[in-house]
Amino acid sequence: xxxxxxxxxxxEEVTYGELTDTAEKFGCTSRELKLRTRAGMGYCGGxxxxxxxxxxxxxATERDVTQITLKYQPPVRPVHFGDLGVITND
Amino acid sequence: MRDxxxxxxxxxxLTAAITAAEHGLDVLVLDEYHKPGGRLLGQLYEEPxxxxxxxxxxxxxxxxxxxxxxxxxxxxKSVHNxxxxxxxxxxxxxxxxxxxxxxxxxxGAAEAPVAIPGWTLPGVMSVGAAxxxxxxxxxxxxxxGVIIGVNVLSSAIAMELKIADIEVAAIALPKxxxxxxxxxxxxxxxxxxxxxSHMAPSLFVKMGSKLMxxxxxxxxxxxxxxxxxxxxxxxxxxxxxxxxxxEGTDQVEGVTLATVTADGKxxxxxxxxxxxxxxxxxxxxxxxxxxxxxxxxxxxxxxxLGGFVPLHSQDMRTPLDGLYVAGNIxxxxxxxxxxxxxxxxxxxxxxxxxxxxxxxxxxxxxxQISSTRTDAHIQFHPEVDAGRRKLQEYWDxxxxxxxxxxx
Ligand SMILES: Cc1cc2nc3c(=O)[nH]c(=O)nc-3n(C[C@H](O)[C@H](O)[C@H](O)COP(=O)(O)OP(=O)(O)OC[C@H]3O[C@@H](n4cnc5c(N)ncnc54)[C@H](O)[C@@H]3O)c2cc1C
Numbered sequence: 001x002x003x004x005x006x007x008x009x010x011x012e013e014v015t016y017g018e019l020t021d022t023a024e025k026f027g028c029t030s031r032e033l034k035l036r037t038r039a040g041m042g043y044c045g046g047x048x049x050x051x052x053x054x055x056x057x058x059x060a061t062e063r064d065v066t067q068i069t070l071k072y073q074p075p076v077r078p079v080h081f082g083d084l085g086v087i088t089n090d
Numbered sequence: 091m092r093d094x095x096x097x098x099x100x101x102x103x104l105t106a107a108i109t110a111a112e113h114g115l116d117v118l119v120l121d122e123y124h125k126p127g128g129r130l131l132g133q134l135y136e137e138p139x140x141x142x143x144x145x146x147x148x149x150x151x152x153x154x155x156x157x158x159x160x161x162x163x164x165x166x167k168s169v170h171n172x173x174x175x176x177x178x179x180x181x182x183x184x185x186x187x188x189x190x191x192x193x194x195x196x197x198g199a200a201e202a203p204v205a206i207p208g209w210t211l212p213g214v215m216s217v218g219a220a221x222x223x224x225x226x227x228x229x230x231x232x233x234x235g236v237i238i239g240v241n242v243l244s245s246a247i248a249m250e251l252k253i254a255d256i257e258v259a260a261i262a263l264p265k266x267x268x269x270x271x272x273x274x275x276x277x278x279x280x281x282x283x284x285x286x287s288h289m290a291p292s293l294f295v296k297m298g299s300k301l302m303x304x305x306x307x308x309x310x311x312x313x314x315x316x317x318x319x320x321x322x323x324x325x326x327x328x329x330x331x332x333x334x335x336x337e338g339t340d341q342v343e344g345v346t347l348a349t350v351t352a353d354g355k356x357x358x359x360x361x362x363x364x365x366x367x368x369x370x371x372x373x374x375x376x377x378x379x380x381x382x383x384x385x386x387x388x389x390x391x392x393x394x395l396g397g398f399v400p401l402h403s404q405d406m407r408t409p410l411d412g413l414y415v416a417g418n419i420x421x422x423x424x425x426x427x428x429x430x431x432x433x434x435x436x437x438x439x440x441x442x443x444x445x446x447x448x449x450x451x452x453x454x455x456x457x458q459i460s461s462t463r464t465d466a467h468i469q470f471h472p473e474v475d476a477g478r479r480k481l482q483e484y485w486d487x488x489x490x491x492x493x494x495x496x497x
Contacts (some may be wrong), residue, residue: 001208001335002207003207003267005207006206006207006208006209007210008205008359010210010267012192013284016205016267016268016269019450020268027453048203049203051202051203051269051373051376052186052203052205052269055268055269055271056268056269058269063391064391065388065391066389066390067387067389068383068398069398070385071383072384074170074182074382074384075170075171075182076169076170076380076381076384077122077169078171079168079170079184080185082185083184083185083307087293088253
């Protein structure tokens with residue numbers, strides 16, 4: 001196995017080759033790289049591959065130190081649909 | 091409504107809970123793990139002077155104190171969202187929502203991976219997972235392992251595996267690619283290690299760390315670094331060999347190592363396979379700040395602190411009313427620093443809620459954070475002080491802006 005075939009995002013099965021090619025072709029920011037390839041958009045919410053996707057994008061773009069790359073969105077943990085929005089009076 | 095909810099029962103969260111309860115606050119602690127203690131639970135190492143830092147024992151002491159104070163600690167509760175509504179904080183955990191006047195985020199750090207072909211095979215785990223299996227659950231992750239990534243955390247955990255009688259065949263660098271970055275550069279890794287030479291004396295006595303102060307010697311040091319590594323606690327630490335592939339069909343069976351140049355390029359023809367049944371990947375730690383990021387709190391990327399950190403003051407306040415942070419969410423450091431930050435945060439919270447906290451006790455707590463930092467045995471980034479100063483500058487700027495708006 002080479003680097004190119006190596007899976008980076010396990011949830012969406014995106015390879016290193018796919019990510020580096022996309023980053024090079026479009027000069028992507030992390031967010032654009034994520035949207036184009038779906039890396040980091042799977043079940044785990046990017047908890048495993050976020051830093052790797054970020055690193056690939058940073059090879060082509062400059063880091064903005066005042067903005068979190070790859071925005072966090074709720075829910076930040078997997079949760080059942082039925083449990084979302086339930087309010088209990090504790 | 092409660093005075094305070096604390097998310098995270100690590101050293102920062104527990105110390106904060108204890109201090110807050112001692113000052114009469116009504117506190118709820120939430121943690122998604124099934125034991126209190128956070129990352130403290132896995133820690134075990136010898137400190138200068140020969141005493142041992144035993145994280146399980148330290149966690150037990152904190153939990154006992156919490157018990158005496160009758161603290162409400164709920165485990166197995168994952169917080170998936172937080173929001174500020176009117177002037178209170180709503181915390182959504184699994185299928186329950188809790189509410190409090192103030193909220194302290196003490197969610198700690200997360201591990202970054204390194205990516206090597208074969209890293210998705212069963213038997214590959216983060217070095218922290220191997221630590222938790224061994225020290226917390228007392229389950230051996232395997233018979234013979236290889237650790238990929240040479241840094242403070244991986245060396246500490248290698249030693250812990252050794253104490254548990256698990257063979258570590260080698261600690262080696264990851265191969266160079268776009269994601270492994272400076273962790274795959276022998277010269278940079280050696281420079282970083284020289285700052286922690288006190289933690290691995292056997293390794294650096296052999297290299298003559300005193301001689302390594304100037305750049306020429308460093309270059310010579312890495313050029314002549316033994317290809318088969320220098321032994322530390324009898325484990326070969328390889329700075330001139332990188333793992334280029336993890337081997338195995340259905341699970342880990344071994345790794346392929348290759349000799350690399352001083353800047354990490356593989357020297358063709360030097361590949362060799364060594365057998366092992368588990369592999370640990372160690373790409374370093376970063377602050378786990380996802381919940382803070384949902385609130386609109388400003389963030390800054392500071393390398394010395396391990397990544398993006400939420401803006402906060404020395405007394406652990408964020409720019410948002412009623413929102414505080416403590417521990418590794420503010421930057422990667424050892425457990426003792428996290429505890430002193432937890433105490434400081436609790437004092438700030440008590441003060442903001444109208445309790446009688448003298449300015450001097452708060453400033454003394456802030457001073458204690460710095461002195462704990464200076465005396466720390468474990469330091470994850472050699473320039474952590476510079477990182478803290480950068481953050482303080484951002485805070486001062488922010489504060490000045492706010493004042494301008496107010497006049
Ligand atoms: C793998 C690993 C090994 C380490 N080894 C050492 C070492 O040997 N020595 C050392 O000094 N430092 C070590 N550290 C650094 C460690 O982070 C600090 O020592 C210290 O534990 C930080 O304390 P804390 O209270 O900030 O966070 P932690 O101890 O990490 O505690 C945070 C707690 O928050 C909980 N949590 C996080 N998010 C949520 C959520 N959304 N909902 C509910 N609960 C949540 C977690 O379950 C955890 O219990 C290690 C860190 C890691 C990740």
